Amino acid sequence: MARIDLNNLAHSYLAKPKSDADYALRKTDHVWEDGRAYALLGPSGCGKTTLLNIISGLLQPSEGKVLFDGKDVSALPPQERNIAQVFQFPVIYDTMSVFDNLAFPLRNRKIPPAEVQTRVKEVAEMLELVDVLDKRAANLSADAKQKISLGRGLVRSDVAAILFDEPLTVIDPHLKLMLRRKLKQIHARFKLTMVYVTHDQLEALTFADQVVVMNEGRVLQIGTPQDLFENPQHTFVGYFIGSPGMNFLPCTMQNGSACLGEIRIPIGKETEQLQGNFELGIRPEFLVLHNNPLPETYKVTVKEIEDLGNCQIVRVQLAEHTLKVKVPEGQEVPAEYGFLEFPPEWIRLYADGNLIERGVQKQPQLEPVQ
Amino acid sequence: MNKWEDNKAWFMVIPVFLVVAVSAIIPLMTVVNYSLQDIFGPGQRVYVGLEWYKKALTDSRLHDALSRQLLFSSLVLLIEIPLGIMIALMMPKKGWGASLSLVLVALPLLIPWNVIGTIWIIFMRPDIGLLGAAINNMGIPFDHTAAPFDAWVTVMMMEVWHWTPLVVLLAYAGLQAIPEAYFQAARIDGASAWATFRYIQLPKMRGVLTIAVLLRFMDSFLIYAEPFVLTGGGPGNSTTFLSIYLVKLAVGQFDLGPAAAFSMIYFLIVLLFCWLFYQVLLKVGTGDKS
Numbered sequence A: 001m002a003r004i005d006l007n008n009l010a011h012s013y014l015a016k017p018k019s020d021a022d023y024a025l026r027k028t029d030h031v032w033e034d035g036r037a038y039a040l041l042g043p044s045g046c047g048k049t050t051l052l053n054i055i056s057g058l059l060q061p062s063e064g065k066v067l068f069d070g071k072d073v074s075a076l077p078p079q080e081r082n083i084a085q086v087f088q089f090p091v092i093y094d095t096m097s098v099f100d101n102l103a104f105p106l107r108n109r110k111i112p113p114a115e116v117q118t119r120v121k122e123v124a125e126m127l128e129l130v131d132v133l134d135k136r137a138a139n140l141s142a143d144a145k146q147k148i149s150l151g152r153g154l155v156r157s158d159v160a161a162i163l164f165d166e167p168l169t170v171i172d173p174h175l176k177l178m179l180r181r182k183l184k185q186i187h188a189r190f191k192l193t194m195v196y197v198t199h200d201q202l203e204a205l206t207f208a209d210q211v212v213v214m215n216e217g218r219v220l221q222i223g224t225p226q227d228l229f230e231n232p233q234h235t236f237v238g239y240f241i242g243s244p245g246m247n248f249l250p251c252t253m254q255n256g257s258a259c260l261g262e263i264r265i266p267i268g269k270e271t272e273q274l275q276g277n278f279e280l281g282i283r284p285e286f287l288v289l290h291n292n293p294l295p296e297t298y299k300v301t302v303k304e305i306e307d308l309g310n311c312q313i314v315r316v317q318l319a320e321h322t323l324k325v326k327v328p329e330g331q332e333v334p335a336e337y338g339f340l341e342f343p344p345e346w347i348r349l350y351a352d353g354n355l356i357e358r359g360v361q362k363q364p365q366l367e368p369v370q
Numbered sequence B: 001m002n003k004w005e006d007n008k009a010w011f012m013v014i015p016v017f018l019v020v021a022v023s024a025i026i027p028l029m030t031v032v033n034y035s036l037q038d039i040f041g042p043g044q045r046v047y048v049g050l051e052w053y054k055k056a057l058t059d060s061r062l063h064d065a066l067s068r069q070l071l072f073s074s075l076v077l078l079i080e081i082p083l084g085i086m087i088a089l090m091m092p093k094k095g096w097g098a099s100l101s102l103v104l105v106a107l108p109l110l111i112p113w114n115v116i117g118t119i120w121i122i123f124m125r126p127d128i129g130l131l132g133a134a135i136n137n138m139g140i141p142f143d144h145t146a147a148p149f150d151a152w153v154t155v156m157m158m159e160v161w162h163w164t165p166l167v168v169l170l171a172y173a174g175l176q177a178i179p180e181a182y183f184q185a186a187r188i189d190g191a192s193a194w195a196t197f198r199y200i201q202l203p204k205m206r207g208v209l210t211i212a213v214l215l216r217f218m219d220s221f222l223i224y225a226e227p228f229v230l231t232g233g234g235p236g237n238s239t240t241f242l243s244i245y246l247v248k249l250a251v252g253q254f255d256l257g258p259a260a261a262f263s264m265i266y267f268l269i270v271l272l273f274c275w276l277f278y279q280v281l282l283k284v285g286t287g288d289k290s
Helices: A048-056 A098-108 A113-126 A142-154 A173-190 A201-207 A225-230 A235-240 B009-035 B051-057 B060-090 B096-110 B113-123 B130-137 B148-176 B180-188 B193-204 B206-221 B225-230 B242-252 B256-283
Strands: A004-011 A025-032 A037-041 A063-068 A083-086 A161-165 A193-198 A210-215 A218-223 A247-254 A257-260 A263-266 A276-282 A288-290 A297-307 A311-318 A321-328 A337-341 A348-351 B037-041 B044-047
Touching: A004 A048, A025 A048, A025 A063, A025 A218, A037 A048, A037 A201, A048 A083, A048 A161, A048 A193, A048 B180, A083 A142, A083 B180, A098 A113, A098 A142, A098 B193, A113 A142, A142 A161, A142 A173, A142 B180, A173 A193, A173 A201, A193 A201, A210 A225, A210 A235, A218 A225, A218 A235, A235 A247, A235 A276, A247 A321, A257 A276, A288 A321, A311 A337, B009 B037, B009 B256, B037 B256, B051 B256, B060 B148, B060 B206, B060 B242, B060 B256, B096 B148, B113 B130, B113 B148, B113 B225, B148 B193, B148 B206, B148 B225, B180 B193, B193 B206, B206 B256, B225 B242, B242 B256
Parallel strands: A037 A193, A037 A210, A083 A161, A161 A193
Antiparallel strands: A004 A025, A004 A063, A210 A218, A247 A257, A247 A276, A257 A263, A276 A348, A288 A337, A297 A311, A297 A337, A311 A321, B037 B044
16 A cells, blocks of 8 residues: 655657657646545547556656656565556466465465465455456456456565556456446555546446546646546546536627627626636536526527437527537427526636636535445 | 258268368278289280288388388387477577578478489588588598498488478477466475476477377478488488388379389378377377276
């Protein structure tokens, strides 16, 4: 169990990186607390696996340091870091039985046979592998194999953190849920630091206490699922988290109002000093679509209604901009024209992709979802 | 649907059947036919039944050639398979080094077989050969045309030089196909280099190694051109392998009947060994004890 510090970490697969674009992982400086579950979330090629492999020691970072509990491990090989890693495709030793597979990391470390026996039994019980201990690992299903690779990490009593690299990719959907629950149970029981790489936001949001959103080699935001939803620090986070993602409208700021051509959306007094070009961001969930004109609403054309069963996604056009609005199931959506309300407390402003702190009173923060 | 329609599929098989017939079945049946007759010349033949088979099976020179052949093929497998795996393990996995080493390794495979014999004749000559002369200059008398042991050493070296590359290529392809995650997992599990080889690389190479063993066994069992050029089966009969003896019998003495019977026995031996190897290799490492 360990706290993981990333000190000015950066990595490039090129020998002599010239520009920022040459870095698979750009300068990163974070602390990951002991015993918590983190998810690295981002699209393919955003550097999340690179970061994971640096932590496990499979990759040597080109710059910066990795500390486990304050101890510099940057130069240590993976076997000396007490890390367990579960890969995208189940890695098992084909010729061995399930028992031997689970015992392998212990035997390599010259643990006495009696202890190997008890540790393996314990882990097999937890992962529900007791019945197949004598079977050959090669003949099992993908989810059982994935449990074995997880088990090889868990058998080691000294393991500092478990890293997961998209471990559920090859698992059938109905087993995914079970395996994910198993992971949460294990996390609750052992209080291990867990780092979970995925490009599936649902997986990330359900698994982790803290989600690390990455794009193009940069960590854009680390926060609770609620944080990411309500206060995306970057337009990418807003767009990537949520389904559908956040609406963004290019605007200019004048006297505390966002101007989209003729339309002026008042945001608040504290933005009065802001001048110039911005992007207005608001989640589809927070937009309100009315059938009748009310003060502070804007006339929109209804383009398309998508009924998802538990809600409706309505695409509306405001001047030349298209927005998505999430309307509760059952509420009648106007056929042609509607009137859109922008609740000011949910409007976020971005400049060059980054959130502008504007001192709007934030919604009272709930406790982070556990 | 009547029976005629059911059997229409047989028409589709005709082209393949014709090709196989011309290339394998007809020649084979011709040999079977020859092996049952005494042939004096065109149109002059007498049916002799299993006479030639009895003769072949009791021929002591054939027995000698067969044991020589078995020893040779065993040595070939024992040396080439481990050596091939070792070389494949040492080859670079990517970059220009990988391409370069592949080309270098594959070179012996590109040379015509009889040329290989010629190369090694010159290479091993005690007077002017690069290696032959070098060994003699070190004070060790070496002459593959005079001493049976030296002839064997030379033939083995030539065979290993010529055909280990095939094993290397197969093993290398097998190694390249192993996903990186296996090696990463092994490192994390603290596996030694030997354990990585024993539990990941070797099991994952099983398929290609089965093919390598079968190919090397068959080819070495049928070896002809290189030792024929290099030693001509000598000195004495010391490097007279089965095919060399067979050719001496058929072409040298024009004894078509006995040679055909011999061929059939030879063919059945190869078939039997390949079947045995295949059965064993299918089960090795799968934990299937039946």
